[in-house]
Amino acid sequence: xxxxxxxxxxxxxxxxxxxxxxxxxxxxxxxxxxxxxxxxxxxxxxxxxxxxxxxxxxxxxxxxxxxxxxxxxxxxxxxxxxxxxxxxxxxxxxxxxxxxxxxxxxxxxxxxxxxxxxxxxxxxxxxxxxxxxxxxxxxxxxxxxxxxxxxxxxxxxxxxxxxxxxxxxxxxxxxxxxxxxxxxxxxxxxxxxxxxxxxxxxxxxxxxxxxxxxxxxxxxxxxxxxxxxxxxxxxxxxxxxxxxxxxxxxxxxxxxxxxxxxxxxxxxxxxxxxxxxxxxxxxxxxxxxxxxxxxxxxxxxxxxxxxxxxxxxxxxxxxxxxxxxxxxxxxxxxxxxxxxxxxxxxxxxxxxxxxxxxxxxxxxxxxxxxxxxxxxxxxxxxxxxxxxxxxxxxxxxxxxxxxxxxxxxxxxxxxxxxxxxxxxxxxxxxxxxxxxxxxxxxxxxxxxxxxxxxxxxxxxxxxxxxxxx
Amino acid sequence: xxxxxxxxxxxxxxxxxxxxxxxxxxxxxxxxxxxxxxxxxxxxxxxxxxxxxxxxxxxxxxxxxxxxxxxxxxxxxxxxxxxxxxxxxxxxxxxxxxxxxxxxxxxxxxxxxxxxxxxxxxxxxxxxxxxxxxxxxxxxxxxxxxxxxxxxxxxxxxxxxxxxxxxxxxxxxxxxxxxxxxxxxxxxxxxxxxxxxxxxxxxxxxxxxxxxxxxxxxxxxxxxxxxxxxxxxxxxxxxxxxxxxxxxxxxxxxxxxxxxxxxxxxxxxxxxxxxxxxxxxxxxxxxxxxxxxxxxxxxxxxxxxxxxxxxxxxxxxxxxxxxxxxxxxxxxxxxxxxxxxxxxxxxxxxxxxxxxxxxxxxxxxxxxxxxxxxxxxxxxxxxxxxxxxxxxxxxxxxxxxxxxxxxxxxxxxxxxxxxxxxxxxxxxxxxxxxxxxxxxx
Numbered sequence: 001x002x003x004x005x006x007x008x009x010x011x012x013x014x015x016x017x018x019x020x021x022x023x024x025x026x027x028x029x030x031x032x033x034x035x036x037x038x039x040x041x042x043x044x045x046x047x048x049x050x051x052x053x054x055x056x057x058x059x060x061x062x063x064x065x066x067x068x069x070x071x072x073x074x075x076x077x078x079x080x081x082x083x084x085x086x087x088x089x090x091x092x093x094x095x096x097x098x099x100x101x102x103x104x105x106x107x108x109x110x111x112x113x114x115x116x117x118x119x120x121x122x123x124x125x126x127x128x129x130x131x132x133x134x135x136x137x138x139x140x141x142x143x144x145x146x147x148x149x150x151x152x153x154x155x156x157x158x159x160x161x162x163x164x165x166x167x168x169x170x171x172x173x174x175x176x177x178x179x180x181x182x183x184x185x186x187x188x189x190x191x192x193x194x195x196x197x198x199x200x201x202x203x204x205x206x207x208x209x210x211x212x213x214x215x216x217x218x219x220x221x222x223x224x225x226x227x228x229x230x231x232x233x234x235x236x237x238x239x240x241x242x243x244x245x246x247x248x249x250x251x252x253x254x255x256x257x258x259x260x261x262x263x264x265x266x267x268x269x270x271x272x273x274x275x276x277x278x279x280x281x282x283x284x285x286x287x288x289x290x291x292x293x294x295x296x297x298x299x300x301x302x303x304x305x306x307x308x309x310x311x312x313x314x315x316x317x318x319x320x321x322x323x324x325x326x327x328x329x330x331x332x333x334x335x336x337x338x339x340x341x342x343x344x345x346x347x348x349x350x351x352x353x354x355x356x357x358x359x360x361x362x363x364x365x366x367x368x369x370x371x372x373x374x375x376x377x378x379x380x381x382x383x384x385x386x387x388x389x390x391x392x393x394x395x396x397x398x399x400x401x402x403x404x405x406x407x408x409x410x411x412x413x414x415x416x417x418x419x420x421x422x423x424x425x426x427x428x429x430x431x432x433x434x435x436x437x438x439x440x441x442x443x444x445x446x447x448x449x450x451x452x453x454x455x456x457x458x459x460x461x462x463x464x465x466x467x468x469x
Numbered sequence: 470x471x472x473x474x475x476x477x478x479x480x481x482x483x484x485x486x487x488x489x490x491x492x493x494x495x496x497x498x499x500x501x502x503x504x505x506x507x508x509x510x511x512x513x514x515x516x517x518x519x520x521x522x523x524x525x526x527x528x529x530x531x532x533x534x535x536x537x538x539x540x541x542x543x544x545x546x547x548x549x550x551x552x553x554x555x556x557x558x559x560x561x562x563x564x565x566x567x568x569x570x571x572x573x574x575x576x577x578x579x580x581x582x583x584x585x586x587x588x589x590x591x592x593x594x595x596x597x598x599x600x601x602x603x604x605x606x607x608x609x610x611x612x613x614x615x616x617x618x619x620x621x622x623x624x625x626x627x628x629x630x631x632x633x634x635x636x637x638x639x640x641x642x643x644x645x646x647x648x649x650x651x652x653x654x655x656x657x658x659x660x661x662x663x664x665x666x667x668x669x670x671x672x673x674x675x676x677x678x679x680x681x682x683x684x685x686x687x688x689x690x691x692x693x694x695x696x697x698x699x700x701x702x703x704x705x706x707x708x709x710x711x712x713x714x715x716x717x718x719x720x721x722x723x724x725x726x727x728x729x730x731x732x733x734x735x736x737x738x739x740x741x742x743x744x745x746x747x748x749x750x751x752x753x754x755x756x757x758x759x760x761x762x763x764x765x766x767x768x769x770x771x772x773x774x775x776x777x778x779x780x781x782x783x784x785x786x787x788x789x790x791x792x793x794x795x796x797x798x799x800x801x802x803x804x805x806x807x808x809x810x811x812x813x814x815x816x817x818x819x820x821x822x823x824x825x826x827x828x829x830x831x832x833x834x835x836x837x838x839x840x841x842x843x844x845x846x847x848x849x850x851x852x853x854x855x856x857x858x859x860x861x862x863x864x865x866x867x868x869x870x871x872x873x874x875x876x877x878x879x880x881x882x883x884x885x886x887x888x889x890x891x892x893x894x895x896x897x898x899x900x901x902x903x904x905x906x907x908x909x910x
Contacts, residue, residue, distance in 0.1 A: 025694040033724050035620045039589065058722040059608070061705070068720075070700040075690060075724035078609070081616035084585035087533070107557070107640045108605060115578040119533045119586045138718035139608045142643075174576060176520065176527035181813075183520060183527065184575045189559055200642040203559040203567065205577045207531065299697035 009390045009425045010268055010397030010440065011417075012096070013045040013409055014054040017076045018062075020370070021274070023294045023403050024073045030406055033075050035085060037406040042086045042093055044406075048413035049427045051439045052094025052125060052215075053086065054399060055079035059103060060136045064303055065312065071300050073405075080112050087120035094436030096125035096217060102151055103131065103140045106161035106198055110206075114166060117209025122435030125215035127237065130155040152224065154197045159216070159232060161193045161200070169207040211437050221249075229267065230256035234442050237399060238271045246271060246394040268396040268440055273374035275386075275400060277411040281377045288376045291403050292367045301363035304370070308347050318363040322355045374398075382412075383419035390425070504836060504874050505846025505888065506866070507595075507789060508543055508858060510536075511554040512574040515793045515820065517562070518813035519853035520574050522806075526855075531578050533586055539858060540587045543594055546862025547876050549887040550595025552628055552734065552848065555580035557601055558637045564660070565649035567636045581613045588621035595884030597626035597734050602674040603667055604632055604641045608717055611678035614731050615723040623727030623883035628734045629675050629749070631667045633660070657738035657821070666713075668745045673712035675733055675749040680708035682730055683895040684720035706897045728885045729892050736791070738821055743773035751890060752787040754848045756822045763790060763842045787845040787888055791822040795852040796829050796860035803827055807852070822850060829864030836865075837874055845888075 016022055017032040024032075031037050042053045058076040062069040083095040095116060099109055109126075117124040130151045131137075146154060173188035192201035218225065218233035229236045230253060240246040254264045276291060278284035296304070298318035306313045310328040327344040355365045375382045389395055402408020420426035432438045512530050513520035520527040529535040543551050560575050561568040580598035587596055596617065600610055610629075618625035632638070635648040647663045654660055661668065689704035708719030732751035737743050746753035753770060757763035767788060774781060795803040803826040811817045818824055825832055836847055849865075851857030869875035881887055 024692055024699050029692075033619055035589070035622065060718075061720060061722055068700065068702040068705050070698045070702045073699050074722075075685065075700075076722050077616040077619060078612040078723065080582060081585045081613050082620060084582040085588050085620040088537070088586050088589045103606065104609070105604075105641050105643065111557075112579050112582060115582045118531055118578055119582060121533070138716075140606050140717075141715040174528070174531075175571075176530075178521040178525070178527060181521060181572045183573060184571050186569065186571050188575070198642055200640055202636055202640045205557070205559050206579075207576060297697035 006423070006425050007391055007396075008427070008441075009386060009420055010270060011045070011048070011050045011426065012052045012054055012094075012270060012397070012399040013041060013050055014056070014272070014399055014401045015041050015405060016056070016073075016401050017405070018056075018058060018072060018074055020072045020295045020300055021401055021403060022073045022405055023291060024405075025294060025297075026404055028407060029404055032073050032405050033077060035082070038077075038082050038086060039089050040406040041402070041409065042090050044409055044413050046090050046093040048409070048417040049421075049430060050093060051397070052096045052123070052436055053083075053090075054096040054125075054127070055082060055098070056127075057098040057100055057129070059100065059131075060133075060139055063135075065306070069303070071297065071303055080116055083124075084116055084119055087116065087123065090123075092123070092430040092434055092439070094123045094125055094215070094439060095120055096127060096215070096436075098127040098129055101128055101130045101155040101158040102146075103136065103142065104158075106158050106193075107165065107200060107204070109158075110162040110165035110204070113162070113214045114206040114208050117211050117214055118206070120209070122210030122437070124209065124211065125217055125235070125436055127217035127219060128155060128159055128233075129219065150197075156228070156232075157195045157197045161195070161198050163213060164191055164193055165204045166208045166213050168204045174207045211435050215436050215440065215442065226253050226256060229253055230262070231260045234267060234440065236267065236269045238269055238395075240271050243389060243392070243394045246389070247392065250393050250395060265441060266443075270397050270399050271395050273398040273400055274403060275375040275382050275412050275416065276373045276403075277377070277379055277382055277415055279378060281381050284377045284381070288373045291373065292370070295403070296363060296367045296370055298363055301366040304366045305362055308344050308351065310344055316362060319361045322352050322362055322365060373403075379411075379415035379419055382416050383423070386416070387420065387423060387425050503876060504840045504844075504869070505549045505787065505789065506546075506861075506869070506875060507548055507550045507552065507597075507846065507848040508861060509552045509554065509791070509848050509850045510539055510543075510854070510858075511850070512560075512577075512854075514853040514857060515850040516795075516807070516810045516814070516818055516852040517573045518810045521813055522810065522853050522856070524856055525853065527574070530574060531576055536583060536587060537590050539855060540591055540594065540596075542855065542858055542862055544591050546866045547879060548594060548862070548866075549846065550597050550624075550626055550734075550884055552597040552626075553580040553583055553599060555599040555601075556630075556634070556637070557604060557632060557640055558634060561634070564654045565634060565651075567634070581617060584625070585617050585620050588617065588624070591621075591624075593624070593879040593882060593887075595624050595626050595732075595887060596621055597628050597732075597884075599628040599630050601632040601637070602629040602671040603646060604637065604643070607674045607677045607715060608681070608721075610674065611681040612721060612723045614678065615682055615721065615726050618726035618728055618731045619723070623885070625726070625728065625731040626734050626752075626884050627678075627731055628736070629671055630736070631664055631671050633664055633667070658740065661739045661741035665741055668741050670712065670714055672745050672748045673710075673715075677708065677710040677712065677715075677717045679730060679733075680710055680896075681717070681719055681721040682726065683897055684708050685723070685725045686895040686898050687725050687729070690724060704897075725895060728883050729895065730885075732884055732888060732890060734789075737770075740769065740773065743770050744777060746770065747773040747777040747779050747786065750786065752789055752845075752888065754789045754791050756791045758823045760839060760842060762823075763839055763844060767843050785890060787890075788843070789846045789848045790839060790844050791848045791850060793818070793820050793822050793824045793850045793852055794832060794857055794861065795824070795826045796832060796857050796864060798828055798860075798864065800828055810852070818852075820850075824852075829860055830868050832865050833868035833872060836869065837872055840874065 079097040132148050132151050168189045168191040173185040175182045189203040215234050217235040218229045219237035240249050276284050276288040301318040327348045375385050421428040513525045584596040584598040614627045635646050638646045684706050686704035691701045705720050710717045734752040735746045735750040736754045737746045755766045757766045795807050797803040807826050
């Protein structure tokens with residue numbers, strides 16, 4: 001393969017398993033929980049030489065009007081357990097999981113990621129998020145235990161502590177020397193961390209895997225989140241896919257890297273996206289319309305409206321106009337859902353304005369604001385758009401979320417990926433190595449001096465977030 | 470009650486044991502009911518010097534390929550299940566304290582994730598990881614085991630364990646647990662007494678996990694396009710569990726699994742853990758020494774079952790005896806190997822479990838005899854890996870098959886199936902018996 005001269009497109013895939021991004025009513029839609037679905041999607045994208053496969057985290061079922069929300073696909077696995085199983089049936093694909101810094105302890109999280117990195121021979125990645133959700137806390141011993149400001153310092157110290165644990169085994173500390181009878185070096189794994197949030201000591205059980213540290217992912221959008229990305233993360237999940245906004249975000253985050261002695265290539269920015277591929281642009285557009293309608297059933301349209309209005313709107317006709325009544329400020333109306341935390345009154349005002357301007361019904365409005373498919377068209381059109389987006393520094397690649405489980409990326413891998421490969425912007429094999437760091441072009445040995453210390457403000461945005469487009 | 474197992478063969482055997490407290494060997498006319506066989510995998514094997522033996526793979530103990538080889542070998546032997554040891558902290562030769570030794574196997578990986586890795590590489594064998602139930606969040610434990618059951622298509626088990634080493638608490642830094650003394654660890658009863666509160670809490674953790682596993686009824690996922698509903702919310706239930714030190718709201722995020730309730734396996738050496746098993750477990754592993762010792766411990770387990778009010782006809786408790794095994798075909802070779810390993814280790818092997826050295830045929834005779842006391846099966850701890858595992862699968866298993874007491878092929882695809890345990894309905898299911906068998910406990 002000739003040395004790539006163009007910027008490479010990095011691709012990842014997510015099996016969503018929740019929210020209205022999956023068309024569960026399609027006859028081709030299979031189980032969101034059966035292991036076969038995960039294996040099928042992971043093996044498909046490995047065939048397409050994707051960088052990694054990602055699973056978000058679920059710690060509480062969403063509720064709506066005091067009841068379990070029943071309109072979207074739901075019912076998820078513990079993500080690291082699934083990724084460990086996938087490690088056995090894939091060989092190169094990176095394996096990324098969201099794990100919450102609020103409802104876990106550093107020792108255990110560090111141990112589990114070190115385990116995954118060993119089992120997968122160097123393919124683990126951790127999306128560090130923090131939660132400020134007492135609703136989720138009801139499933140945990142610690143419950144709702146910290147003021148909001150402290151959650152961010154806890155998350156930063158959590159990551160610092162995990163790094164100390166991964167570094168507690170020096171290279172060669174695992175001797176296994178039968179002749180001399182020395183199994184480990186004295187003090188292998190010994191650590192002591194005394195900080196504001198964690199005061200722990202002892203010996204860590206698990207020598208790090210081939211990557212040393214798993215790849216660190218971050219998904220916040222705020223100023224503090226961007227700063228954390230620049231100081232500590234190696235991949236950023238963003239939800240920008242309007243090219244102008246995305247370019248501004250890209251420029252801003254990459255610009256911040258120099259402060260921490262890092263180069264622009266040390267951090268990859270991967271917006272969440274979806275792609276609808278068909279033989280022609282027209283067919284793809286029609287299919288994308290169909291998907292949008294399927295994703296927003298009449299019941300879903302009302303439920304989304306209720307989430308913003310904070311009150312019961314079940315009497316309204318989804319095919320009729322938006323309600324004239326004002327939203328109520330009931331933050332507990334919809335729980336475990338991160339999308340509608342913004343100012344409800346302002347959102348309602350914008351939605352009404354848009355509906356009036358374009359003469360949209362409730363359902364049409366929800367379809368409109370729910371976001372369009374990112375890339376729609378023939379294989380050529382989609383490949384052009386993705387390549388153009390990356391070459392113009394809107395992103396380093398994308399996390400693709402299929403609308404069908406598990407076959408939703410078949411067309412993309414079979415028809416779009418070959419075009420990107422022909423152009424020399426996407427690998428046609430894993431030439432650079434076998435670890436996820438190799439695929440992402442990241443150094444295998446992170447530089448400890450660059451890491452943020454305890455107490456650095458960290459804002460990772462939404463808890464249990466899905467980056468719905 | 471005379472038996473602790475609740476199934477037909479166990480009850481018959483239990484009678485034999487109960488009426489013969491001297492532990493005399495069973496008669497030759499012993500019925501040929503099948504016994505169950507599991508192996509406990511740990512590091513390079515259960516002898517502390519096993520990692521230095523020829524054939525051992527000491528540099529690979531934390532690597533995927535090593536475990537894949539071991540578990541596929543165990544599956545070749547048609548075993549019911551394998552257990553994976555695990556503790557939060559670094560291993561220690563002392564029960565109650567960390568040590569600074571460098572001459573024994575140290576280092577480990579998360580057992581649930583290891584079991585999940587092995588799930589797609591196997592088709593039949595049960596996968597039973599150990600976890601602590603003292604420090605890890607109950608919700609995480611429940612969804613981890615549930616996910617293992619999905620990933621293995623119904624072959625997950627769970628071995629919950631109390632974190633009995635006070636130093637483990639410092640790894641989490643969220644609580645302290647009792648520091649046992651030299652005197653405490655002198656015998657199994659005095660070990661468990663100071664840990665009673667942790668056992669009580671552990672039973673609560675198992676209870677919370679079982680409620681979470683039932684919190685999605687079968688059929689909760691309806692995909693009803695007409696009403697736009699993916700879920701039937703009437704079939705998904707909060708558990709509202711309140712324990713002594715923790716509470717869990719529920720429901721689970723993970724739908725009900727292929728087995729519904731993955732079997733819980735616990736190791737027990739004294740009255741307190743027998744009671745834990747009677748409350749919480751589907752399989753209890755015990756550590757008797759000799760036939761008479763087996764009879765005595767089975768009686769203690771039966772007492773614990775009575776004390777907790779468990780109805781074993783509805784909710785059987787399978788009993789497995791643990792044995793450390795060193796097996797060689799040549800008579801005397803296993804004993805010589807043990808002597809060599811003891812010398813390397815600098816001390817004779819001491820263990821909670823009885824240590825067997827001999828040929829596979831001799832072990833088969835012993836297992837058949839012990840089985841007649843009412844035990845359902847055995848969890849063998851290979852002293853050296855892969856040597857003693859291979860001797861089990863290729864030596865012992867054919868001997869047992871020749872005696873007509875072990876399966877010649879897998880008759881089911883789930884761990885509950887291997888153990889003869891029916892798949893229970895969710896306790897929240899309407900229309901069925903409102904009272905779940907476990908609720909009697």
